Amino acid sequence: MKIIEGGVTASQGFQASGVYAGIKKNRKDMALVYSSVPAKGAGTFTTNVVKAAPVIWDMKITKESQYVQAVVLNSGVANACTGAEGDKNNELMAEAVAKALNIPINSVYTASTGVIGKQMPIDVIVKGVSLLAGELKPGLGAGAQAAEAIMTTDTYPKECAVSFVIDGKEVKLGGMAKGSGMIHPNMATMLAVITTDLAISKELLQEALSEDVKHSFNMISVDRDTSTNDSLLILANGLAGNKEITEKNDDYDAFCKALNYVTTNLAKKIAADGEGATKLLEVQVIGVKSEEDAISISKSIITSNLVKSAVFGNDANWGRILCAMGYSGARFDPDKVDLYIESADGKLKLVENGLGTDYSEEYASKLLSGKEVKVTVDLKSGNATATAWGCDLTYDYVKINADYRS
Template identity: 65%
Template sequence: MKVIEGGVTAPKGFQAAGIFAGIKKDKKDMAMVYSEVPCVVAGTFTTNVVKAAPVKWDQHVVYEVGKASAIVANSGIANACTGEEGYGYCRETAAKTAELLHVSEDQILVASTGVIGRQLPMDKIKGGVEKMIPLLSDAKAAGTLAAESIMTTDTIKKETAIEFTLGGKTVTIGAMSKGSGMIHPNMCTMLAFIMTDVAISRELLQKALSSVVKDTYNMISVDGDTSTNDTALLLANGLAGNPEITEENEDYETFVKALYQVNETLAKTMAGDGEGATALFECKVIHAKSKEEAVILSKSVITSNLTKAAIFGHDANWGRILCALGYSGVQFDPEKVDLYFESAAGKLKIIENGVDTGYSEEEATKILSEKAVTAIADMKMGEASATAWGCDLTYDYVKINADYRS
């Protein structure tokens, strides 16, 4: 497998566009991704009881229609808590897009991110659709523009692509996402759009996405808030010409492995770009009794505000990590736990069998001062492991969210 430059336009047959439509004051705010032929589609969505109108629309397309030709996304306004009017605007957006692309409106997916409670300015949305369609391109730059156009408080665009071989054919997965705040396991204020030219059945496409999401997007957290708009969409148009994957064979396993790599990259990028963050904070739990317990333990650490604050301060306050493991709900012997800190600056054992090792505070601070920091907790209970990703908690997180609407 080879990581290549690009994003959603990297696979064969996909085009994209990104523009300023006037929804936001002065930043690009609408994106479109289009496939030259209809795709089979899979999706996963927020677990929040309060679901935005575009989530409901996309669930209809994914679960009942099963085919999609394009995605239209806007940033700035979430179209959440907008009632029947908001759902109607999803239909209007889809209808306008379908009319101009000459496809069925129930093959148009829509997505929104931004402030909750406001209605979409449909004159700007429809105008944006009209403006984007002539700009659709399979160029790498077009994919980048689309990735930039779905950003809200994100500080960097998030896109990636990977190339590999199936059945003697070169195939590609390309993706983009957004997410910086309101990020918490069980999907987050995140949008992820993944495109592939692989030929695969709809049923296995959904199974692959659902399995990968558990270990990628559902293992990140920035602030403990689960959004109303979380959406991950996976479209496959089959233009690579590989033998269609219709059973869980070697080709399917290769596809899942590649899909995992793409989504892990996006998930880690979102966690590291958490609002106000200065560092990606990773927690690896090893030698746990079960995968389920490893997941619970690792998430407990990266969601601990006290631990996140310590990471921001480059403070090896390991008691906060042991405490977070302890209130996770998993039973373990704290007097058997080893804990390490690791980064590009080195690796250091902080506690052994639950007791301080007498480590160098200076060395620990050096390790914790890197842009990516990992805590490794060895539970010494079994062979299971899990990794969760978060970020440090900074002054700027409060500043950003204190005036988010202004």
Template identity: 55%
Template sequence: MKIIKGSVTAAKGFYSSGIHCGIKKSKKDLALIYSSKLCNAAAVYTTNQVKGEPLYVTMKHIKDGKAQAIIINSGNANTCTGEDGKKKAFMMTDLTSKALGIDKENVLVASTGVIGVPLPIGTIENGMDRLVGALGKDEEGNASEAIMTTDTINKTIALAFSIGDKTVTIGGMAKGSGMIHPNMATMLSFITTDLNIEQHLLQEALRESVNKSYNRISVDGDTSTNDMAVILANGEAQNTLITEKNDHYSVFLDALNYVNTYLAKLIAKDGEGATKLIECQVIGANSEETAEILSKSVIKSNLVKAACFGADANWGRILCALGYSNIELDIHKIDVGFESPEGSMTVYQCGMPIIFDEVKAKKILKAPEIKILVNLNQGDKSAAAWGCDLTYEYVRINGDYRS
């Protein structure tokens, strides 16, 4: 695999655009992804019982496993807006299909922003010609900018890899900063690839990859209403069709995992008000599931997050988070440590506190990316999860979000 320049347009046959249509006061707020060829499509959605109206429309349109375009707006979630909101979500797909000259059933839709506010569909309709006219390889990143809400950075990546004698490309863009919690979050992720693969395998690969990436991040413990991850595969790489879980499938899955993990970590790092990325690595577990549950428990703990903000090596909070995970533990075998580019150190070993250099610990924890290392010393399985610190700025952002 090789990281290359680009995002959702890096793969053959894909184009995107992003414009300001008027949902937001001044920033870009409408994006479009389009494939010149009908794609196999797959998606996963939020587990929240309160879902945005666009999700119901996308679920309906993707039932046949096909799609050719995705229209996305930011600034308005079109959630809890009743039948009028659902009607407007369908209108977004209708407007897109007419402008592109494709079947409306092959258009997916996503929205993100404030909940409970009627979607100004007129602004989207007025901007449609400009949106379609701007379609291209989008090297400026207009599409990824147009899906941002409280995000502070664009989140994009592209990879090239080989399937037989063919070069395959996969690219993605995502948004997410607050309301981030395992089992999807207030995040949107759009992946495109020119791989030739059967739809049911594309769906299986996406679900497995999401479970190891987006479902292992947490910013604030809130699972949002509009979360969606979508992948489109148009087959333009012309590799031999992947019809089973063989070596070619494994190569693709590795690339997909890399893309989704990369984007997931960017979301965690860009958490609202965050100053640092936190990764919790749990090793020495009896099963990957156990390690995953424990790592998630640590990174979603507000006390752990606050300690990381203050660069306080308070290992007691980590043990507390491990303890309320409902996983049976042998506390007398556990080791806890910290690591960053500034160094590493163990602070708790074999169920006992150990003397450590507080000055060195603070230096390690002041780094912009830190790791919490937990060794259960009970097996050979491991897992990691990602989060961010909890800061004063998070409260300020969410104290007046609607304004």
């Protein structure tokens, strides 16, 4: 596997565009991803009971359509809590894409992000779709435009791509994603689109995605708020020319590995660019009895406001980490816990067998001031592990969310 430039247009046959349609003020607000040939589609979606109109639409497409060919996305308005009018507007958005690209409406995925409870400005959206269709282009620049157009409070666009060899053919896989608040994915993340020119059956594509998300997007959290709009979509158009993957063989494993690189990379970018965040917090839990416990403990730590505030303040207040582990729901022996912190400047053991070591607070604070801080917790009770990613809690998180709509 090789890491390459680009995102949704890295793979053969994919085009994209990103435009300013007029939903937001003076910022790109709509994006389109298009495959020149019909592609297999799969998706995972929010588990929130309150589901946005595009989520309901995409779940239906994923279930019923053999092929998909386009994904249209908008930022600025989430089309959630909008009732029958919201469903109708979502269909009109898909229909506009189908007409402009001359493809069936049931091959068009939709995705929206922004304020909940506002109706879509449908005239603006439909006009935006024709702009998008006119701007569609292959090449990395076009993918970057699309990644920029789906940003809300993100401070930078998020793209990632890799290439790998299957059946003697070079296959590419790339994607884009957006954060950066209301991020606590549960079976998917806010918005992410992955494209690949791999040939694979629809069933295995879905299975690979559903399995992958447990270890990538579902392991990040910015604020423990599971969105109404979480959607992770993947399109595989087969243009790489490999023999279609129809069983779980070595080729399938190679694809899963490539997929996991891209999804984890995008997920970490979302965590690092969480609203107001100044650093990425990675928490690895090792030596655990079961993976379920390892996941519970790692997510409990990265979502604790007290841990996140301490990390912001470069304060090695490890008691808060043990506290967060203790209310995670997992059972473990506190007297066996070892705990380390690590960043570019080095690594330090703060806790041994549940008790604080005689560490230097000054050095600990220096390590915590890094842009990427890693906490490793060793329960010394088994072989299961898990890694989760989050960010610090800052004044700016509060500021951004105290006046999000203004």
